[in-house]
Amino acid sequence: MMPPTxxxxxxNRAAELAALDQWYDxxxxxxxxxxxxxxxxxTWLITKFAETRRVVRHTARGRPLAxxxxxxxxxxxPVLSLPRRSLVERPFTGWDDMLEVLATxxxxxxxxxxxxxxxxxMTTSLRLEEELRAVWDRVVVGETNLKFLVCGSSVRVMExxxxxxSALFGRADLRLRVVPFRPHExxxxxxxxxxxxxxxxxxxCGGIPRYLALWDSHAPFAANLGRLVCNEQGLLLSExxxxxVDEDIVGHRGARLPEQVLRALGAGNxxxxxxxxxxxxxxxxxxxxELTDVRLLERVVPVTEKNPSAKxxxxxxxxxxxxxxxxxxxxxxxxxxxxxGPSVAPIVTAAFDDFMGPRYESAFRDHLRRLANEGLLHPxxxxxxxxxxxQGDAQDDPCQLDAVVLAxxxxxxxxxxxxxxxxxxxxxxxxxxxxxxxxxxKLVDPTExxxxxxxxxxxxxxxxxxxxxxxxxxx
Numbered sequence: 001m002m003p004p005t006x007x008x009x010x011x012n013r014a015a016e017l018a019a020l021d022q023w024y025d026x027x028x029x030x031x032x033x034x035x036x037x038x039x040x041x042x043t044w045l046i047t048k049f050a051e052t053r054r055v056v057r058h059t060a061r062g063r064p065l066a067x068x069x070x071x072x073x074x075x076x077x078p079v080l081s082l083p084r085r086s087l088v089e090r091p092f093t094g095w096d097d098m099l100e101v102l103a104t105x106x107x108x109x110x111x112x113x114x115x116x117x118x119x120x121x122m123t124t125s126l127r128l129e130e131e132l133r134a135v136w137d138r139v140v141v142g143e144t145n146l147k148f149l150v151c152g153s154s155v156r157v158m159e160x161x162x163x164x165x166s167a168l169f170g171r172a173d174l175r176l177r178v179v180p181f182r183p184h185e186x187x188x189x190x191x192x193x194x195x196x197x198x199x200x201x202x203x204x205c206g207g208i209p210r211y212l213a214l215w216d217s218h219a220p221f222a223a224n225l226g227r228l229v230c231n232e233q234g235l236l237l238s239e240x241x242x243x244x245v246d247e248d249i250v251g252h253r254g255a256r257l258p259e260q261v262l263r264a265l266g267a268g269n270x271x272x273x274x275x276x277x278x279x280x281x282x283x284x285x286x287x288x289x290e291l292t293d294v295r296l297l298e299r300v301v302p303v304t305e306k307n308p309s310a311k312x313x314x315x316x317x318x319x320x321x322x323x324x325x326x327x328x329x330x331x332x333x334x335x336x337x338x339x340x341g342p343s344v345a346p347i348v349t350a351a352f353d354d355f356m357g358p359r360y361e362s363a364f365r366d367h368l369r370r371l372a373n374e375g376l377l378h379p380x381x382x383x384x385x386x387x388x389x390x391q392g393d394a395q396d397d398p399c400q401l402d403a404v405v406l407a408x409x410x411x412x413x414x415x416x417x418x419x420x421x422x423x424x425x426x427x428x429x430x431x432x433x434x435x436x437x438x439x440x441x442k443l444v445d446p447t448e449x450x451x452x453x454x455x456x457x458x459x460x461x462x463x464x465x466x467x468x469x470x471x472x473x474x475x
Contacts (some may be wrong), residue, residue, distance in 0.1 A: 035158035036178030180207030206320030240325030266326025303385030
């Protein structure tokens with residue numbers, strides 16, 4: 001399945017493609033697992049990988065087994081061109097038949113079988129893992145170069161394939177998790193926008209390629225919101241609801257506790273106790289772990305803490321789009337669906353600036369990590385994160401710092417940063433405020449660190465500080 005025509009070209013994913021290339025080039029059989037949440041770009045990645053290779057691809061839909069095998073056969077027929085068998089007229093009769101035919105065809109050169117949405121096949125064939133293991137262990141003994149790549153959006157199911165209890169445990173020689181784009185990577189899909197417009201688009205869409213592909217980088221921010229969100233036919237108007245009820249996070253059938261947790265966070269409840277109270281009872285820690293595993297929730301602790309207590313921990317929605325949808329869109333959704341999108345749009349646009357502040361801080365911290373990885377920050381940088389000293393919500397601490405960089409085995413603070421979602425800031429004033437926080441908190445001697453200040457476009461009076469703007473982050 002090719003990327004939607006006219007929406008976007010393939011960008012980035014260099015590391016993922018390199019991993020797939022290395023796996024493909026290794027002689028002999030291989031079993032790879034590719035996982036990642038919906039909309040993150042797994043299909044685009046596999047399409048790019050398959051462009052110049054012998055690949056049989058099939059996307060499962062939970063059809064009856066015979067129908068799934070018939071469709072796999074139809075996809076394999078033109079790729080294999082078997083001299084004595086038409087797979088259209090005589091489709092595969094079972095998994096053993098399929099893998100044995102493919103393994104034989106792969107004796108002369110690499111052949112990749114891609115089974116996308118693999119969890120859907122597991123609903124059709126309840127003993128699929130056991131059947132595949134039995135056949136796989138038999139066919140890989142020969143001189144085959146068959147590569148078997150299973151992909152899926154159900155992250156928990158795909159992770160379970162690699163656990164000791166799984167019949168396929170120990171067989172995989174590739175595990176590839178496809179994650180949302182980082183800010184500078186998302187910018188590649190917004191090439192016609194200004195740096196500030198790229199930042200705003202990332203604030204709404206996060207790093208999800210599908211959402212970024214829908215964003216028109218030639219059009220202003222308000223026009224995109226009006227088309228995609230503040231419109232009863234907007235493609236992203238109901239998308240947040242689809243994320244919330246996704247089968248991979250619902251769990252707890254009936255209670256839908258993960259959805260309640262995310263809604264509680266969207267309403268401003270950030271501590272464990274506040275979330276527990278909002279969902280009306282005791283909150284199992286595994287619910288928070290499951291949401292963290294699928295990259296919808298982030299557990300945040302002060303960067304200096306190795307074993308932080310629950311009182312020094314807070315949670316936030318990791319996915320920009322879901323957070324934006326819950327905070328800025330859903331409160332007005334019914335009015336938009338009733339055709340009042342044009343009058344609601346200015347309210348949503350105004351709410352975005354308040355929403356974007358913490359998101360821009362996150363992009364700033366990510367930029368510092370990028371500088372550290374490129375050797376452009378402190379040579380011994382080992383961690384970048386927020387810092388605060390008060391119990392509970394970090395924003396309650398007057399000494400809260402947007403970014404602290406730690407260095408060396410001692411994890412000493414060496415860089416302090418402040419971020420503002422404002423077009424222009426006074427660097428001298430912000431620097432004075434940061435130093436006062438350091439004096440009050442005694443975190444580090446203010447004379448022993450470097451300072452970074454971030455704004456959308458300009459930092460005036462910036463002597464003594466390193467300046468970061470949207471042009472640096474989103475490029």
